Amino acid sequence: MIYFAMFLLGGILGIVLWFYLSDFITRLQHEIYTAYVELFPQNRSPSQPHFSSIQQKKCGHILRYFLSVGVGFIFLQIAFKDSTFAIWLGLTLIILWAISYLDWDYQLISTTLCLWLITLGLFGADNHFSLLTLSESIKSAASFFIVFYAIYSIAKFYYGKEAFGRGDYWLAMALGSFIHLETLPHFLLLASVLGICFSLIHKKKKEFLPFAPFMNLSAIIIYFVKSLSLIHI
16 A cells, blocks of 8 residues: 555655646746836836747656656655655655756756755755755755855856856755765765766767756765665774
């Protein structure tokens, strides 16, 4: 019964994920237009214009999301036996996937998703799901944010333009709530190496290589390695 419940919950979350991704650009256009009207009410258009140069892309069939996330939740339940922990981990992985997908396709990182991610990180730390205590999680998140914001500011000053995305430092803060502060150099190095290797292997010709997928993968690897090291102690 618990496996069916986990499958159903995962499937429902998969459908929510599909709706969020498939309607992301439409919502973004509406938010931009609403903000524009608030600033310049005299220029209000009778209908919302589709002025964004970013076009919505297809994100696959909704049934694929329902089945894949549902089956994933069953695997998490089988692996960890703890339903609460499995749901927490499943939600974390879903948000990581959504952030990676949006940055890869649109070069955009949703601050809303980053806030949800850091909430899960702090919740996990407070409930002993995470590798960190709550105080360690807060300190690590704040430190990750400061370091990545400094990198963003230095790069912008040096190049005279935004060479490093604003969303990256929000994502770094969220990921920092999951992994130890002392792993920050390893995290940054690993994410950079993964991005460079992917670019060289696939000869990606985009002007900007999305960094969020490699940041997320780097955090997952570090978290997994740290977990294994604690098990063997």
